[in-house]
């Protein structure tokens with residue numbers, strides 16, 4: 001790594017760790033140094049939001065204020081490499097990064113990072129989850145739109161990573177299903193009429209009625225939100241793109257049913273406010289809600305969750321509430337104290353799950 005006045009002193013040896021106790025701990029130190037002391041393959045999830053490039057001075061030294069973008073990416077990639085080493089084969093790594101304008105030009109920092117770490121490590125980028133900020137900072141630039149998204153990159157070490165898709169945004173689904181408008185008895189009626197009027201053979205009509213009935217049951221049970229049906233001779237034939245399957249269904253059996261899964265589809269976007277936690281001394285806290293949903297997606301109870309840039313302790317606090325084990329590293333002693341307090345408050349309040 002090219003040294004400069006803001007480089008991390010990776011040569012400095014510190015006495016952070018004196019034993020194998022890496023679980024449910026918050027360690028004050030430089031994460032690279034601490035990570036180097038850790039064994040291989042024992043963490044289930046690394047989730048973190050490192051300091052963004054030239055965004056702010058946290059007062060503890062460390063990463064983020066390198067003179068140029070290449071040094072920043074290099075420093076961060078070196079830490080990422082240690083994260084890859086410490087996670088289990090079933091583990092995943094989530095990095096949340098923000099972008100940066102330099103002389104009016106967007107640097108695409110997160111993507112430079114994602115490309116670099118893929119070159120250096122045998123990891124796969126399995127998803128880019130886009131955080132849509134409901135209340136982005138209204139930066140005053142008359143000739144630019146307001147940046148209001150940030151990526152959470154999800155990397156895996158092998159193809160055998162833990163991934164509980166149903167648990168992701170499950171709470172939203174419950175709200176949606178509770179608030180669902182009642183499905184009336186008329187649903188599908190127009191399609192039964194169209195089948196009767198169609199040029200389909202009696203056999204094809206019978207099959208169309210049977211599958212239509214089954215699809216209506218799926219709607220009543222909340223498995224799908226709604227559906228569309230296309231019948232030979234009545235509807236235009238699909239073309240292009242993914243039409244192949246549907247086109248052959250219409251030709252071969254006389255109809256096709258397109259199921260609409262609505263919001264219960266697990267999409268790679270998540271909406272959340274930019275956090276403003278009362279009493280928090282940290283200037284750049286990431287949303288508890290997003291951390292919660294990613295922990296549910298990527299870990300089980302008792303799994304170990306590591307955040308090498310712990311800041312105010314968001315990751316540890318959420319992990320604890322969801323009954324995961326946590327390990328946090330933070331270079332600034334004041335933030336370490338704050339994070340430890342959050343954990344103590346958690347224990348006192350017994351606040352488990354779920355906040356949106």
Ligand SMILES: C[S@@+](CC[C@H](N)C(=O)[O-])C[C@H]1O[C@@H](n2cnc3c(N)ncnc32)[C@H](O)[C@@H]1O
Pocket residue numbers: 008029030031032048049050051052058060061062063064282284285286287308309310311312313314315329330331332335
């Ligand atoms: C963007 S903040 C993380 C905020 C955190 N996600 C939260 O919700 O509070 C990045 C943190 O990394 C810390 N930091 C910077 N360089 C570090 C290093 N080399 N090792 C450990 N922590 C570091 C900074 O002090 C800062 O608190």
